[in-house]
Amino acid sequence: MIKLHCFGESGNAYKAALTLQLSGAEWEPVFVDFFNGASRTPEFRAMNVMGEVPVMEDGDLILTQSGVIQDYVSSKTGKLGGRSAAERRDVLRWMFFDNHKVSGVAGPLRFNTNFLPEDKRNADVNGFMHMRLMSALKILETQLADTPYLTGDALTIADIACCGYLYYPEPYGFNRAEFPKIDAWLGRIEDTEGYKAPYDLMPGSPADRA
Numbered sequence: 303m304i305k306l307h308c309f310g311e312s313g314n315a316y317k318a319a320l321t322l323q324l325s326g327a328e329w330e331p332v333f334v335d336f337f338n339g340a341s342r343t344p345e346f347r348a349m350n351v352m353g354e355v356p357v358m359e360d361g362d363l364i365l366t367q368s369g370v371i372q373d374y375v376s377s378k379t380g381k382l383g384g385r386s387a388a389e390r391r392d393v394l395r396w397m398f399f400d401n402h403k404v405s406g407v408a409g410p411l412r413f414n415t416n417f418l419p420e421d422k423r424n425a426d427v428n429g430f431m432h433m434r435l436m437s438a439l440k441i442l443e444t445q446l447a448d449t450p451y452l453t454g455d456a457l458t459i460a461d462i463a464c465c466g467y468l469y470y471p472e473p474y475g476f477n478r479a480e481f482p483k484i485d486a487w488l489g490r491i492e493d494t495e496g497y498k499a500p501y502d503l504m505p506g507s508p509a510d511r512a
Contacts, residue, residue, distance in 0.1 A: 304329040306371075307349070307357040309336050309506035311417070313409055313467035315356040316500045318371040321462050323496050323503060325379040333505040337417075368466075369397050372459040382459045392453045396460035403438035407431050408467035412474040416508075432475040439481055446483035450490060457494060465491055469499055472508070 306322060308315035308331050322329040334340045334355050342353050350357045350366040358365045358374070365371050376383035384390040400406075411431040414423055442464060445452055452460045465488060468476060478485040491497060501507040 304375075305332050305359040306330070306504075307332045307334050307346075307359070308355050308504045309334050310501045310504040311506060311508065312336070312355050312504075313405060313412070313470060313500070314354075314368040315504060316469070317368040317405075317463050317466040318356040318358060318375075319500075319503050320466070320497075321372045321375045321382065321459055323498060324457070324462065324494055325375050325381045326496070327375055327379055331504050335506075337511060369401060369463065372397070372463060376459050382457060382462070384453060384458055385456075389453055389458075393458050393460045396452045397463045399438075399441075400460070400463040400466075404435070404442070404464050405467055407435045407438065408474065408476070411435060412467060412470060412472055415474045416472040435475065439476070439484060442487075443481050443483045446487045451487070457491065461487070461491060 304322060304327055306315070306319055306329055308319055310316075319329075319331065334346070336355065340346060341350075341355060346357075347353050349359075349364055352366060354366065356366070356368055356371060358371045360374075360378075365374055373383075384393045411428060414428050414431075442452070449455065451457050452464060468478075468484070468488060478488060501509075
């Protein structure tokens with residue numbers, strides 16, 4: 303049984319969890335109390351020196367970073383990875399795009415506008431990140447006008463990477479209605495057998511800390 307150390311608010315953990323879920327792998331979540339410092343303890347850093355989730359355990363194997371975990375799960379299950387070497391490279395292309403342009407911006411923007419104390423929020427920084435995120439989403443919108451999924455006609459880990467933060471309910475400037483192709487794409491992923499929203503798939507949510 304694969305164990306995924308995660309918490310509900312983490313979009314990066316959600317990418318790994320949703321990949322496990324939609325691949326049909328046998329797995330279970332292990333709650334990490336991030337907001338009370340659980341990822342920064344010596345015990346946790348012994349698993350991941352970066353002090354971050356997700357962390358995946360499969361027997362003696364420990365992997366960190368969502369993209370690495372997604373790649374491992376795809377390779378292990380033979381699902382969600384692309385059907386040829388060329389498709390595999392295209393999957394990687396969109397995953398790298400996500401890391402730099404989508405999740406790499408949406409993650410800190412969502413954190414800054416929802417979880418950071420109000421007196422520490424910088425409107426100029428958040429405005430810049432919002433502009434960058436909208437630019438990246440326009441690229442997704444353009445691609446999804448041509449193909450139902452980012453790399454063609456089948457769901458892959460590239461889609462799961464790029465959609466991870468877009469399912470969260472907290473307001474951070476993303477409105478599905480403003481991106482009809484992205485909205486339809488997110489709907490297709492939601493219709494995939496086994497799909498669950500972040501707070502239904504992983505333990506931990508803002509409501510638990512209210």
